[in-house]
Amino acid sequence: MTVAAIRAVRLNHAVLFVADLERSLAFYQQAFAMTVVAREPRANAAFLRLPRSGNHHDLGLFGVGAQTPRPRGSLGLYHLAWQVDTIEELEEARLTLANLDALTGESSHGATKSVYAHDPDGNEFEVMWMLPKAEWGAYESAAPVDRLDLAGEVARWSGVRTAAELVPLDES
Template sequence: MTVNAVRLNHAVLFVADLERSIAFYQQAFDMGVAARELRVNAAFLRLPRSGNHHDLGLFGVGAQSARPRGSLGLYHLAWQVDTIEELEEARFTLANLDALTGESSHGATKSVYAHDPDGNEFEVMWMLPRASWGEFENAALVERLDLPGEVRRWAGVRTAAELVPLDAS
């Protein structure tokens, strides 16, 4: 028997400076603070279009040495957007925050990468419509992203509603 999960609900990060991290995620994603727990120096943030209680938890633990890249532990989080235009907007926002670190096409998904003030890497991605996955169904490519070309091809196509099929059994 396995766990019958639908999707990852939220992530929680340890951060050096709680207020700095809240400000970053507000600027990057327009997240709002849904709740605070002062006894443990924590804040729980919600995306503007989320129906979730919180999408990201932040626990301020003070300055510490960063984990070396490639060491055991979390590599990155991935935030999904609904349209390719929103991915283009995310790229612009993250570049303006001096947080953008890269971009790539993974076939079925198109992604930009960034890091928060503590070096936690994250991905903002847009997924092709399920019916268009084709050869990418079981592939994990890492190729150059032609974002302007993808915007021209997929403009106006929304895919977030395809996340969880109504009849998943």
């Protein structure tokens, strides 16, 4: 039996279970300037949108009360990745996350440059900037984990916007 592949174009949104809905809302609003677009009190849930998103919502949060955190490296979600349009925005994200005491690391993956952080419940996330697709070269089929020289990347890629390259034209 042949199974046809699903023709998705991107991940539309993520939904997280959180201990304290209001605490998590405050964090994501402060970190990403997200706005609450809807609330569902019966489910203790809220849905947030990024400022430049054309999406209905980018993140859903469901408050479930305090629980023992899942051990790092156990089965389940590792992290979410939020893309920024310019390398300068990645530099700004690093500062914002450091100011929120949420920054946990940074790295270069060749085609992408990333900073990592965690939310109040320990959910890890990445903020990343992608090189222009024409510059991927050897990185098209590789994902190294190298030290990030963010100052050097800003000097090299200043003003280069790449978010518009997200969804290629459908050739079929």
